[in-house]
Amino acid sequence: MGRARTPVVAGWFTEEPERPEDFRLLGTRCADCSAVFFPREDDFCRNPACCGTRLLEVPLSPRGRVWSFTDGRYRPPAPYVSDPAREWEPYTLVAVELAAERMVVLGQAVPGITVADLAVGMEVEVVPGVLNEDDERVWTTWHWRPVGARP
Amino acid sequence: MDHLALASGGSAAVTGDVAVLGAGMHPWGKWGRGFTEYGVAAAREALADAGLDWTRVTLVCGAQTVRGGYPGHVAGAAFARALGWQGARVSSSYAACASGAQAVNTARAHILAGMADVALVVGADAAPKGFFAPAGGERADDPDWLRFRILGATNPAYFALYARRRMAVHGDTAEDFALVKVKNAAAGAANPCARYRRAVTADEVAASPVVADPLRLLDICATSDGAAALVLSSMEFARRHTAHPVWITAVSTVTPRFPQTVLELPDFATDSAAGTDPAAGTGKDGAGTVRTGAVQAGRDHAGTVHAGTEPDRAGFRASIAAAAYEEAGAGPEDLDLAEVYDLSTALELQWYEDIGLCPPGDAARLLREGATGLGGRIPVNPSGGLASFGEAVPAQAIAQVCEAVRQLRGQAGDRQIEGARVALTANQGLFGHGSSVVVVR
Ligand SMILES: [Zn+2]
Numbered sequence: 001m002g003r004a005r006t007p008v009v010a011g012w013f014t015e016e017p018e019r020p021e022d023f024r025l026l027g028t029r030c031a032d033c034s035a036v037f038f039p040r041e042d043d044f045c046r047n048p049a050c051c052g053t054r055l056l057e058v059p060l061s062p063r064g065r066v067w068s069f070t071d072g073r074y075r076p077p078a079p080y081v082s083d084p085a086r087e088w089e090p091y092t093l094v095a096v097e098l099a100a101e102r103m104v105v106l107g108q109a110v111p112g113i114t115v116a117d118l119a120v121g122m123e124v125e126v127v128p129g130v131l132n133e134d135d136e137r138v139w140t141t142w143h144w145r146p147v148g149a150r151p
Numbered sequence: 152m153d154h155l156a157l158a159s160g161g162s163a164a165v166t167g168d169v170a171v172l173g174a175g176m177h178p179w180g181k182w183g184r185g186f187t188e189y190g191v192a193a194a195r196e197a198l199a200d201a202g203l204d205w206t207r208v209t210l211v212c213g214a215q216t217v218r219g220g221y222p223g224h225v226a227g228a229a230f231a232r233a234l235g236w237q238g239a240r241v242s243s244s245y246a247a248c249a250s251g252a253q254a255v256n257t258a259r260a261h262i263l264a265g266m267a268d269v270a271l272v273v274g275a276d277a278a279p280k281g282f283f284a285p286a287g288g289e290r291a292d293d294p295d296w297l298r299f300r301i302l303g304a305t306n307p308a309y310f311a312l313y314a315r316r317r318m319a320v321h322g323d324t325a326e327d328f329a330l331v332k333v334k335n336a337a338a339g340a341a342n343p344c345a346r347y348r349r350a351v352t353a354d355e356v357a358a359s360p361v362v363a364d365p366l367r368l369l370d371i372c373a374t375s376d377g378a379a380a381l382v383l384s385s386m387e388f389a390r391r392h393t394a395h396p397v398w399i400t401a402v403s404t405v406t407p408r409f410p411q412t413v414l415e416l417p418d419f420a421t422d423s424a425a426g427t428d429p430a431a432g433t434g435k436d437g438a439g440t441v442r443t444g445a446v447q448a449g450r451d452h453a454g455t456v457h458a459g460t461e462p463d464r465a466g467f468r469a470s471i472a473a474a475a476y477e478e479a480g481a482g483p484e485d486l487d488l489a490e491v492y493d494l495s496t497a498l499e500l501q502w503y504e505d506i507g508l509c510p511p512g513d514a515a516r517l518l519r520e521g522a523t524g525l526g527g528r529i530p531v532n533p534s535g536g537l538a539s540f541g542e543a544v545p546a547q548a549i550a551q552v553c554e555a556v557r558q559l560r561g562q563a564g565d566r567q568i569e570g571a572r573v574a575l576t577a578n579q580g581l582f583g584h585g586s587s588v589v590v591v592r
Contacts, residue, residue, distance in 0.1 A: 008301050009291055035410075036423040039294070046422070048409050053283050067414075068319070070311035070363045076303035077284035079296060093304060095312050095414055102424035106302060115364045120319035131301065141301060 006137045012039060012144050013128075014059070023128045024059035025105065025142055031056055060105070063147065064096040065068050066122045071115050081132040081139075084092045090114075094144040096124055110143040123147040160454035167478070169259045170389030170396035171390035171590065173382035174553040175199025177275070179346035179375040179540045189378035190226070190275030191233045193546075197380035202392075203269065206237045210256045210267035210384070213243045213275030214545035216252035217286065226545065227254075230273045238265065244426060248580025249404060250274060251379070251548030252588055256381045256402040266390045274546035275378035282306070283374065295417040295581065302419075307371050307495070309416045311363035314497035318365065321512040327519070328370050329356035331496035333533050334524045339539020346375050347539045358474065358568060370496040372491060375541030379549035381556075397559045399552070401478035401589035407467040415467065416581045430492075450556075468505035472577050475587035476507075486529055488558055489573035490551035492578035493536040503531065506577055506587075525566060533566045548586055551576035555590040 007015050027038035030045040032052035038060060045052035075088045082088065092102045099130035109118070110129060129143035155163060172310055177189040187442055190213075198205055211234075213227030227243035244253035251274040258270035282305045290296040298304045317323040319328075336351035359368040389396040407415075410422030474481050483506060491502035500514035507539025509517045523531040534540070534554035537547070555574035557563045572592055579585035 009297060034425070036425060038420045038423075040169075057591055064350060068312040068316040070315060070365075072305065072308060073361050074282075074304055074362060076299060076305050077282050078287070079285070079289075079300040079449060080303035082303075091303065093312070095310055096156075100425065102412075103410075103421045104412075105420040106298075106304065106414065106418075108302060120316065 002137050003133065003136055005140050006132055008131050008139045008141050009039075013126075017128070020128060023059070023126060023142075025126055026110045027058055027060050027101075028055040028107060029058045030054070036060075036103065038101075038103065038105060050069055060126075061098045061100050063123060063125045064098040064105070066118055066120050067095040067097040069109075069115055069131045074122065081134075092118070094118065094124060096144055107142050107144045109143040110149070113146065117146060117149070160560060167263060168386060168398040168400050168587065169262045169396055170384045170393075171381055171552070172269075172271060172379075172384050172389060172393060172396060173197040173199070174201065174556040175200055175380045175558065176294040176344045176379040176550060176553055178344045179377035179543060181346075182277075182279075182376045184277065184376070186226075186275040186277045186376075187229045187233045187376070189277070189376060189546075190273045190380070192228045192269055193275065193378035193380035194230060194234060194273050197271065197382050201382040203382060205232075205271075206239075207270045208239050208269050210240045210242070210258060210261050210270040212254040212270060212272045213241070214254040214272070214549065215243050215245050216250065216276055216545050217245070218347070226273070226275070230271075230275075239271075245545075246404070246580065246584040247582055247587070248542070248544055248578050249548055249584040249586035250545040250580075251550070251552075252402060252576075252586030253404055254545075255383070255399070255465035255549065255552065255588060256404055256586075258381075259399060260464075260492050261481050262383060262385050268385050270383045271376065271382060272549060273380045274543075274549045276543040277376045277544050278541075278543060287482065294419065298417045298419065304417070305363070306416060307363045307366060309496060310495035311366045311416070312368050312414065313501065314370075314495060315364070316377065317500065319496055321515065323497065323515045324408075325357070325365055325367075326353065327500065328366070328496040329353040330518055331493065331499045332356050332369050332538050334451075334518070335493060335536040335538035338530075338533050338566055339535020342535045342539065343537040344377075346373070346377070346541050347535075357521050362562055366495055366497070367545055372537035373541030375543045377540065377543035377546050377550070379546045379553050381549060381552060395560070395592075397556055397590055399588060399592045400481070400591050401475040401587070403471050403475035403478065403584070403585075403587040405470055405474045406583050408470065411583075413466040415583070425427060458578045467583075468577070468579055471579065471585040471587045472506040472575065475575065475577075475589050479589035479591070481573060481589060481591075485573045486575050488530045488533055488552050488555070488568050488574045490532055490534060490536070490574070490576040492547075493532060493538055494542070496538070499531065499536065502577060506575060525568070530568050533568060544580075548576065548578050548588070551578065551591060552588050555588070559590060559592040
C-alpha cells in the first residue's frame with residue numbers, strides 16, 4: 001500500500017468519510033431556486049427561470065431505486081482503464097432514481113453484482129469503490145450496491 | 152392539412168417552404184476512403200438528379216463530424232474545394248447526429264431570407280472501427296470523456312438502459328426488439344444504398360452476442376462510411392425549374408427543456424425535477440407561446456403524459472417532433488411514412504411513441520400488428536434504417552430526407568409506399584442535439 005487514494009474526479013463524492021456509511025455523492029443546490037445538480041454546477045444555475053450564482057454543496061440521498069441497468073460485455077475504449085493482457089470481465093452499470101432529488105444518477109455496481117442480481121425498482125445504496133489502480137495511485141469512485149447485499 | 156393548400160397557391164413568404172430539387176447518396180459501407188470523396192459522389196448525384204450544374208449553386212452547407220471536420224479540414228469548404236472552387240458561399244454545421252438536419256436548416260434559412268436561391272447540402276463520414284470513443288488526452292471537464300473514464304459507458308450502454316427500462320415499464324420483450332431488426336433488414340435488402348442488404352431472422356438476432364444486456368449485436372446499429380446530399384431551392388426557382396418538386400415544410404432543431412428528466416448521452420445524471428414543476432414549463436418570463444405550444448402539441452400527439460415523479464414523461468424526443476409538426480401544420484395522422492433514428496431496435500419503438508404514432512407503451516403492439524412494416528398502415532424506416540445502414544453521423548439525417556424524397560416521388564423501387572405524400576424524419580444525438588424534418592409533395 002502507501003499509494004495515494006485519489007478520487008477519479010474531485011468534488012463529486014466525500015473523499016475521506018469518518019465511517020464508510022457516511023459516504024455520499026456530492027452535488028450542489030442553487031441558493032435561489034433550490035435546483036439540485038449532479039455533477040455539480042459551481043458557477044451558474046442551469047434552471048432557465050433562475051439567474052442564481054450561489055451554489056452550495058449538498059450530499060445526495062444515499063439510497064435510491066434502480067431506474068434501469070445494463071452491463072458491458074466488451075472492453076470499452078480509452079480513457080476507461082483496463083489491462084489488455086487480462087480477459088475482459090463485464091461490469092454492471094446501474095441508473096438509480098433518487099426520490100428526494102427526483103433525478104437519476106448513473107454508476108457502476110459494486111464488483112460481483114451482475115444484471116441477474118438486479119431488477120428495476122430495487123433499492124440500492126451508494127458505497128465507496130475503487131475504479132482502477134496504477135503504480136502511484138488508487139483511483140476511487142462511487143458504486144451502487146443492492147441494499148442488503150453483502151459488503 | 153393546411154400546407155397542401157398553401158403549397159399549390161401560396162408563396163414562400165407565407166409557407167416558409169423550400170423545394171428539394173435533387174437527392175443523392177454514396178452507398179453506405181466500410182470503404183476505407185476519405186469522407187470528401189463520398190461527399191462529392193453524393194453531391195454530384197444530387198446535382199444530376201436536380202438537373203443543375205454545380206456552378207449554379209450559390210451556397211454549400213456541409214455537415215461535419217469532429218473526426219471528419221477538424222479545423223483546417225472543415226466539411227463545407229472541403230466539399231466545395233473538391234467540387235471545384237466556384238465562389239459559392241459556405242457553411243459548416245456540427246450538431247452530432249443532427250448535423251445533417253442543421254445543414255439543411257442553414258440552407259433553408261438562407262433561401263427563405265433571399266440570401267441564396269440554390270443550395271447544396273452535403274454530409275459525409277468515414278467512421279472509425281468499433282465503439283465511438285472520445286478524443287484523447289486528460290479532459291476531466293468534458294462529460295463525454297468522463298463517462299468513458301469513470302463508467303466505461305459506451306453509447307450501446309445507454310441504449311441498453313433505455314431498452315431495459317422499456318421492458319420493465321411497458322413489457323416489451325427481446326423478441327419485440329428482434330422484430331424491429333427483422334422488419335428493417337427486410338426493407339434494407341431492397342435498398343441499393345444500404346450497407347447490409349439481406350434479410351435477418353429473429354433467430355439470428357437471438358443468436359448474436361450480447362453487447363450490453365439486454366441488447367445484442369444485431370439490436371445495435373453499426374458505424375459506417377457514407378454520404379448524402381440534397382439540392383434545395385426557393386419556391387420561385389423551383390417553379391421555373393421543375394413541374395414536380397417536393398417541399399420541406401419543417402425543420403425542427405429544438406434543444407431540450409429544463410429539467411431534462413430522461414437520462415441522455417453522455418450524461419451522468421438527469422436534471423433534478425425537485426423544486427421545479429415540469430408540467431408548467433420552465434421558460435423565463437415571456438418564454439412565449441411557441442415553446443408552450445410545442446410542448447402542448449407533443450402531449451396531444453403522444454397521448455396522456457404523466458408529469459411529476461414519473462421520469463418517462465414526454466421529453467426531448469417528443470418535443471423535437473412536436474416542433475416539426477407545429478411548423479408543418481401537420482400531425483402524426485397525416486404521415487405516410489417516417490424515418491426515425493433506430494440506434495437500437497428498442498429506440499425505434501420509443502420513437503413510435505415520441506412522434507405520436509401511438510400512446511406511450513403501445514409501440515410493440517403497433518410493431519407486432521405489422522403497421523410499421525412495408526405495406527403497413529404507417530411504415531417506419533422504409534429505407535431499412537440504421538439497422539441496414541449503420542450510422543454515418545453527419546450524413547444520416549440527410550439520408551433520412553433522401554429516403555423521404557424518393558418515397559414521395561415514387562422512386563423507391565421495391566420499397567415504394569403507394570401514394571406517399573407526407574413524410575417525417577426524426578433523430579437525436581449527443582449533447583442535446585436532435586432534429587425532425589417534414590417533407591411533402
Ligand atoms: Zn437557481
